[in-house]
Amino acid sequence: MAKISLIVNGNPVTANVDPRTLLVQFLRENLRLTGTHVGCDTSQCGACVVHLDGKAVKSCTTLAVMADGHEVKTIEGLAADGAPLHPMQEAFREHHGLQCGFCTPGMIMTAIDIVHRKGHEVDDHTIREELEGNLCRCTGYQNIVASISAGAKAMAKSDLA
Amino acid sequence: MYEFKYHRPGTVRQAANLLVKNEDAKVIAGGHTLIPVMKQRLASPPHLVDLSHIEGLNTIEMKGRSLVIGATAKHAEVATSAIVGETIPALANLAGGIGDPAVRHKGTIGGSLANNDPTADYPAAVLALGATIVTNKRRLKAEEFFQGLFTTALEADEIITKVMFPLPKKAAYIKFRNQASRYALVGVFVARRPSDVRVAVTGAGSEGVFRVTAFEEALKKRFASKALEGISVPAEGLNSDIHGSAEYRAHLIGVLTRRAVDAANAKE
Numbered sequence: 534m535a536k537i538s539l540i541v542n543g544n545p546v547t548a549n550v551d552p553r554t555l556l557v558q559f560l561r562e563n564l565r566l567t568g569t570h571v572g573c574d575t576s577q578c579g580a581c582v583v584h585l586d587g588k589a590v591k592s593c594t595t596l597a598v599m600a601d602g603h604e605v606k607t608i609e610g611l612a613a614d615g616a617p618l619h620p621m622q623e624a625f626r627e628h629h630g631l632q633c634g635f636c637t638p639g640m641i642m643t644a645i646d647i648v649h650r651k652g653h654e655v656d657d658h659t660i661r662e663e664l665e666g667n668l669c670r671c672t673g674y675q676n677i678v679a680s681i682s683a684g685a686k687a688m689a690k691s692d693l694a
Numbered sequence: 695m696y697e698f699k700y701h702r703p704g705t706v707r708q709a710a711n712l713l714v715k716n717e718d719a720k721v722i723a724g725g726h727t728l729i730p731v732m733k734q735r736l737a738s739p740p741h742l743v744d745l746s747h748i749e750g751l752n753t754i755e756m757k758g759r760s761l762v763i764g765a766t767a768k769h770a771e772v773a774t775s776a777i778v779g780e781t782i783p784a785l786a787n788l789a790g791g792i793g794d795p796a797v798r799h800k801g802t803i804g805g806s807l808a809n810n811d812p813t814a815d816y817p818a819a820v821l822a823l824g825a826t827i828v829t830n831k832r833r834l835k836a837e838e839f840f841q842g843l844f845t846t847a848l849e850a851d852e853i854i855t856k857v858m859f860p861l862p863k864k865a866a867y868i869k870f871r872n873q874a875s876r877y878a879l880v881g882v883f884v885a886r887r888p889s890d891v892r893v894a895v896t897g898a899g900s901e902g903v904f905r906v907t908a909f910e911e912a913l914k915k916r917f918a919s920k921a922l923e924g925i926s927v928p929a930e931g932l933n934s935d936i937h938g939s940a941e942y943r944a945h946l947i948g949v950l951t952r953r954a955v956d957a958a959n960a961k962e
Contacts (some may be wrong), residue, residue: 535700552700552742553732575730576797588770588799594729595800598700599722599744646795665876666794 537601541566542610550597557581559597560607568608568638572668579667582639582646583607589646591666608638611645612693620687621645621680630680632671643667644681645688653689657682695729696738702747706830706853709743713851716741721853723766724800726793727809745804751855752802754778760826761785761859765804769793772803782823784865784883784958788815791869793876804854807839810846810902812933817903818883819859819867822894826858842901862887864917866957868950869897872937879938880946884954886917893951898932898943909951918959919952 534549541564548563560566560583569592572580576594583592584606611619618626621644631637647655647663655663660678669677688694699716703709713719719741722728731737745751745766752766754775761781763772772778773790792798792806792815806816807827820827821836828834829852839847848854862885869881878897885892891913893906912921927947932940 552698553695555729574733576726579794579796582796585799589796590799591796594726596700596725596729598702599725599746601702602747643796650795663795666796 535598535601537598539600539602540604542606548597552596552598554597555593556583556585556595556597556600556605557592559600560592560605566607566609570635570638572635572639577666577668578636579639579643580636582642582667584642584646587649589643606642608641611641619645619693620691621648621684624684624687625677625680628676628680628683630672630677631669636667636669640664640667640669640677640681644684645694647681648685648688649694651685653685655682655685695732696735698732698739699741700744701741702744705748706745706751706855709745709748709853710830710851712741712743713853716743719743721745721808723802723805724768725805726797726801727805727811745853753856756781757858759861761861763803763857763859765854765856766802767804769798769801769803769806770795773798781861782859782865784862784867784885785819785823785859788819788867788883791815791867803857807857808846808848808854810840810842810844812843812899812902813872813877813879813881813897815867815869815878815881815896818881818894818896820857821903821905822883822885822892823859823862823865824885824887824892825860827854828856828858829854840903845902860887864958866954868954868957870946870950880943880950882947882950882954884913884951884958886913886958890914891917893954895947898947900931900933906947906951913955917955919955922948922952922955 535552538547570580572578576591581593660681701712720739722742723745751764753764769789769792778786827839864886867883869878872879880898881896883894891910893909896903927944929940929944932943934940
């Protein structure tokens with residue numbers, strides 16, 4: 534077992550984990566943060582995307598021990614319970630950016646990462662290219678792209694990063 | 695995934711000692727090749743030595759007339775580095791086209807080279823640019839480093855520390871992606887260097903990355919896509935699978951090389 538200490542959604546967490554525990558497993562099974570999903574489990578679909586030190590990564594292809602000493606943010610960390618949604622979440626709701634919702638947590642974490650890197654005025658072509666590592670099997674991306682475009686603009690006016 | 699012991703050394707020397715002490719130990723940095731392979735149980739190293747916390751191993755800088763990239767520099771760091779963008783923009787472009795944004799936040803240049811996947815992008819750049827791979831033990835020329843499918847000159851306790859790229863006059867990398875996996879079905883890196891021209895191909899060869907000397911000679915005489923007219927690449931020794939026949943890949947090499955030459959010339 535390996536002892537790890539990290540910050541998850543702003544809270545310090547310490548745990549003993551088997552080194553082969555994946556970050557996504559640790560989040561879901563140890564911390565019960567089940568918003569982060571396991572889709573393909575082969576680093577292709579992006580349902581497991583979380584932010585590690587502020588950058589989008591695939592938590593199914595990251596060991597929990599590799600996050601030791603680092604900061605992780607999951608979909609649960611975007612807005613407090615009962616508080617208004619994060620502007621990107623709100624944009625997905627408003628623009629019907631989801632159907633079954635399985636890919637949505639990863640889509641939203643990737644979307645916020647896109648805004649961090651590309652800014653608030655990001656064109657549709659760029660959004661589509663940036664979504665290379667996130668698969669949706671219901672909506673066909675049209676409304677996801679519309680949601681991200683609107684969410685990016687809304688984030689400029691919000692305190693939530 | 696099978697059980698393993700995890701080690702997090704603070705220096706390359708400590709890392710190398712761990713490799714000596716623990717037989718069959720594997721090095722991990724970004725983990726974006728090794729972890730999937732371990733999940734499939736195709737690899738089951740009893741020890742993992744994590745390089746990602748060694749300070750100064752991801753530095754990107756100019757040293758003399760070479761661009762020097764640290765082994766744990768991530769694809770996203772190379773893609774967005776101002777130094778790389780100014781000195782070898784083709785390399786920044788290549789790094790920015792590996793995998794997807796989340797993969798680029800984790801995957802490293804050292805990991806890509808040490809793995810020598812036959813469809814990886816970086817080996818083409820290293821071979822075409824005539825880069826030198828520096829390890830904790832020695833310096834290796836690109837030609838000696840790559841030794842076939844998933845095989846390199848690295849010894850069991852040898853760790854890549856940095857890669858030194860001499861600056862080309864012009865360069866470009868063009869890849870034709872497999873529509874499903876998005877890996878290079880064929881990728882061609884063309885570099886016009888001060889004394890010669892090099893054309894390196896990834897994705898197509900059954901033994902991994904290789905050079906096309908017939909193209910290189912023609913391009914040395916005249917660095918224009920027209921110089922390649924009438925020269926073709928034999929299909930012999932190229933990969934043939936459900937994604938494309940050897941003949942198809944041979945054809946693509948010609949097409950992509952011409953596009954790469956045009957792209958390199960267009961950058962002036």
